[in-house]
Amino acid sequence: MDLLFLAISAIFVNNILLAQYLGNCPFCGVSKKLDTSIGMGVAVIFVVTLASIFTWAAYRYILIPYDMGFMQTLVFILIIAALVQFVEIFLKKQSKTLYNALGIYLPLITTNCAVMGIALLNIKHEFDFINMVVFAFSSAAGFALAIVLFAGLRERLVISPVPQALRGTAIALVTAGIMSLAFLGFRGMVQ
C-alpha cells in the first residue's frame, strides 16, 4: 500500500517535470511531435530506472563504506554517462528495432537533469532498494506522461492564432504553466 502511495505521489503530486522542474530542456526541445515525445519518454523510463539502481548501489556499497560521500556528484555523472553509452552500444548490437526507436534520444539523456536529479533524490530520501526502484520508475513514468500530454497540446498550438511575440518557446512555457496548475490539483490526493 505504501508503495502504491509512493508511486502515485511520484507520478502525479510531485511530478518530476511540472512540480520539481527537472528535465525541462528535453521537455521544451523534443515535445514538438507526439511520436518523438513518446520515444523520449520510453527512453527516459529505461535509463532512469537503470541509472538509479547503479548509482544507489555505488553510493550504498562504495562511497559510504569508504567515507567518500563528497564524491557523489562526480561518481554519479560518470556512472550515468558510461551507462548511457553502454546501453547505446548494447542496443545497437542486440536489438535493431529498439535502437532505431530510442537511439537518437540516448545521447541527449546524459545531460537530462531528470536522470541525475532522480539519482540524487533517491539518496536524499534514504530509500531502501524496493522503494528506490518504485520511486525511480514512477518518477520517470511521470516525466513520460507529462511530455506526451504536452506534445499533444503543442501540436494543437501550431495551428492556433498565438500573438506574434509569444510564438515558439514563450507560449510553450505558458502552456506548461497552465498544465502545472492542473497537476497542482492532485496535491489533495496523497500527502
Add this chain to the structure above:
Amino acid sequence: MKFKQVLLHGLWKDLPPFRLVLGLCPALAITSSAEKGLGMGLAATFVLIFSNTFISALRKSIPDKVRIASYIVIIATLVVLVEMSMKAFFFPLSQQLGIYIPLIVVNCIILGRAEAFASRNPVFLSMTDGLSVGIGFTISLTLVGSIREILGAGTWFGMSLFGASFEPFGFMVEAPGAFLCLGLLLGLMNAYSRKRGEMFIQS
C-alpha cells in the same frame, strides 16, 4: 573588436535562459526568491568561467571522440568544488538550493558553451565568453527571482516591501508561476526585439 563582441553577447544577444533556451531547470526551480536566484547564478558563473578556461586550454589534447565525457569530468570536478565551498561558507543558502547545486553538472548552458565556444577558441576569449554568459544568466535568474518574490511573497531579498496589509499572490512562488513568469518575460523580450527590428532567435 572581437573581444568586445564576446564580452557583450551573453547580456542580450545570447542571454540565457531566454535566448539560449538552455538551463531552464535552475531558472524555474530556484527562482522563488531573488537571493536564491543570485546565489545559483553566481555558482553557475564560477563553473562556466573555469570550465571554459580549462576546456579551451586542453582543446588540442582532448581526442574528439571522448570530448563530451572529458568535458563532463572537468565540469563535475568544478561543481564538486563549488558544492563543498558553499557548504563551508554559505551553509543556509546551500541548504535552500539543495540538489540543484550538484545538478549544475547537467546544466546544458555549461556543456553548451564548452561545445560551441571553448572547444574552438583561445583561452582568454573562452574565459570572457564564460564571464559574459555567466553574468547574463545571473542577471536573468535574479530578475525572475525578484519578480516572483515581490509578487508571491511581498518581499525582496527578504525585506518586506508593502507592509502587513499586502495579500501575497501565492501562485507566483508555486511551480505554475515559474513557467508563466518565464514565458511572459520571453514574450516581452520578443516583442521588444521585434520593435527594434532584431532577428528572432526562435521561430
